[in-house]
Amino acid sequence: xxxxxxxxxxxxxxxxxxxxxxxxxxxxxxxxxxxxxxxxxxxxxxxxxxxxxxxxxxxxxxxxxxxxxxxxxxxxxxxxxxxxxxxxxxxxxxxxxxxxxxxxxxxxxxxxxxxxxxxxxxxxxxxxxxxxxxxxxxxxxxxxxxxxxxxxxxxxxxxxxxxxxxxxxxxxxxxxxxxxxxxxxxxxxxxxxxxxxxxxxxxxxxxx
Amino acid sequence: xxxxxxxxxxxxxxxxxxxxxxxxxxxxxxxxxxxxxxxxxxxxxxxxxxxxxxxxxxxxxxxxxxxxxxxxxxxxxxxxxxxxxxxxxxxxxxxxxxxxxxxxxxxxxxxxxxxxxxxxxxxxxxxxxxxxxxxxxxxxxxxxxxxxxxxxxxxxxxxxxxxxxxxxxxxxxxxxxxxxxxxxxxxxxxxxxxxxxxxxxxxxxxxxxxxxxxxxxxxxxxxxxxxxxxxxxxxxxxxxxxxxxxxxxxxxxxxxxxxx
Numbered sequence: 233x234x235x236x237x238x239x240x241x242x243x244x245x246x247x248x249x250x251x252x253x254x255x256x257x258x259x260x261x262x263x264x265x266x267x268x269x270x271x272x273x274x275x276x277x278x279x280x281x282x283x284x285x286x287x288x289x290x291x292x293x294x295x296x297x298x299x300x301x302x303x304x305x306x307x308x309x310x311x312x313x314x315x316x317x318x319x320x321x322x323x324x325x326x327x328x329x330x331x332x333x334x335x336x337x338x339x340x341x342x343x344x345x346x347x348x349x350x351x352x353x354x355x356x357x358x359x360x361x362x363x364x365x366x367x368x369x370x371x372x373x374x375x376x377x378x379x380x381x382x383x384x385x386x387x388x389x390x391x392x393x394x395x396x397x398x399x400x401x402x403x404x405x406x407x408x409x410x411x412x413x414x415x416x417x418x419x420x421x422x423x424x425x426x427x428x429x430x431x432x433x434x435x436x437x438x439x440x
Numbered sequence: 441x442x443x444x445x446x447x448x449x450x451x452x453x454x455x456x457x458x459x460x461x462x463x464x465x466x467x468x469x470x471x472x473x474x475x476x477x478x479x480x481x482x483x484x485x486x487x488x489x490x491x492x493x494x495x496x497x498x499x500x501x502x503x504x505x506x507x508x509x510x511x512x513x514x515x516x517x518x519x520x521x522x523x524x525x526x527x528x529x530x531x532x533x534x535x536x537x538x539x540x541x542x543x544x545x546x547x548x549x550x551x552x553x554x555x556x557x558x559x560x561x562x563x564x565x566x567x568x569x570x571x572x573x574x575x576x577x578x579x580x581x582x583x584x585x586x587x588x589x590x591x592x593x594x595x596x597x598x599x600x601x602x603x604x605x606x607x608x609x610x611x612x613x614x615x616x617x618x619x620x621x622x623x624x625x626x627x628x629x630x631x632x633x634x635x636x637x638x639x640x641x642x643x644x645x646x647x648x649x650x651x652x653x654x655x656x657x658x659x660x661x662x663x664x665x666x667x668x669x670x671x672x673x674x675x676x677x678x679x680x681x682x683x684x685x686x687x688x689x690x691x692x693x694x695x696x697x698x699x700x
Contacts, residue, residue, distance in 0.1 A: 328614035332667045333509055339666045340507060340554045369506055407506055409499050410617050413443050 263307070266393055266427025268296040273425035275314060280416025289330075291344075293318035298395070298427055305353035310361055310378070312423075314344040334410045335403075341369045349373070356380075361397075367406040374399065381424070391429035398422050450497040451623040455490030459631040462486040481527050483632065483648040488520040490628030491655055498620055508666055509621065511550040512658045519543055519654045523647030540580060540650060545573035547654055551661050575678065576657040582685045583649035591643050593636035598684050599629045599644075599652060606659060606677055613669035622659050625652070 275291040296312035316338035319330050331338040348363035357380045365374045381394035400420045403409070466482030492513045495501055502510045522539055548569045549556075556565030587595060603626035611619030629652060636642045644652075660677055663669035 325614075328668060329616070332613075332615035332617070333507060333662060334615050334617040337507055337666060342558070407502070413446070 263301045265299045265430045269426045276422040278420040289321035308351040310348040312346040370406045394426045396424040451620045452627045455494035455624045455627040458493040459486040459490035459628045462489045484520045484523045484651045494624030508551045508662045519651045544576035548572035580653035587645040587649050592640045596633035610663045613663050613667040615667040
């Protein structure tokens with residue numbers, strides 16, 4: 233094989249790689265912004281009750297977006313806003329208590345937010361995101377591991393990508409220290425979201 | 441320690457011990473003076489000691505204040521400082537009224553500033569602050585007038601009942617914490633009721649009612665704006681002291697309230 237033939241093979245191979253980059257699934261392209269589809273997303277939490285059992289609940293009203301930059305993973309970002317008053321544990325009386333000044337104080341601090349500061353790709357299906365969680369008016373830096381669940385087109389041709397994270401917060405660190413004997417200090421959060429690719433924002437690297 | 445005993449210790453025993461200890465010290469320091477002249481400086485101090493220690497024991501204090509309830513002990517301390525200052529410096533009646541009015545305007549302003557900032561805007565916020573400030577000021581005036589005409593355990597008993605009723609209403613509004621804070625208020629003022637059996641000439645006039653009013657009005661406001669205390673219940677609680685006042689009125693003309 234002479235050098236011209238080798239060069240030709242390299243050029244064809246390079247073209248194929250470049251070409252594939254455009255036909256690969258969405259996450260393979262740089263700077264894609266996904267809007268959270270709240271109908272197919274969940275924010276769940278678990279907390280101990282008197283050390284005897286666990287209480288599970290969810291937040292029903294939230295929004296957010298995340299951007300994935302495959303070329304420069306550190307440019308990927310996540311932004312999330314949750315309405316504190318949308319807490320739902322399946323018991324109206326308990327929800328009223330959780331929304332009161334005893335815990336979330338939802339009227340004074342109506343939203344819970346998370347905004348990423350930096351991201352690090354761990355492997356093809358996971359990343360570590362460090363960001364600021366603001367809960368009950370107190371902001372703390374938290375690091376969460378985000379797992380990719382899957383991606384593909386829905387029946388309407390929209391590109392979707394699902395991610396999930398599980399992490400634990402200590403409620404006293406966010407100024408919620410009432411009833412320490414009845415309600416567990418550690419609250420485990422499970423956030424599972426499905427995002428829809430935003431066509432017009434597809435070239436912006438960051439969600440903000 | 442079982443939760444119920446722990447709660448009682450924090451919300452009843454501790455405030456009672458703090459208020460009682462302060463009143464005992466005051467009594468030891470000035471035994472030769474009549475109780476009526478001792479009360480004006482010792483009583484507000486004893487009340488605020490119970491309130492601050494009780495709220496601190498519940499872990500509901502923070503500096504700088506983060507939440508509305510964190511302002512309550514600070515405002516009670518400010519009210520006590522104002523009352524003690526008045527005892528030390530002779531001032532005209534209009535100055536006393538003016539300072540108290542400022543104090544009661546500061547109450548809704550500090551408690552409701554997050555709502556003014558994020559929900560209401562300046563005009564609606566201003567109207568709320570003025571209306572609630574005037575209502576709180578009126579409440580303190582009424583209590584003060586009743587206290588000036590009362591001696592013995594009747595008024596402290598009525599205040600204990602009012603604070604206890606407020607505690608129950610606040611618990612039903614969805615906040616155990618607010619209910620416990622009202623319980624601390626009931627326990628702290630309850631000390632005066634017990635003491636009144638031994639000192640029938642005990643009076644709460646001269647400042648104690650200002651401290652009591654600012655705490656009680658503050659709890660109602662937090663309950664209404666941040667928990668789910670209904671407007672009807674809040675109004676009934678607010679009107680209850682007026683019933684106490686009217687029940688003792690002999691003549692509307694002679695019964696114009698004023699601070700001492």
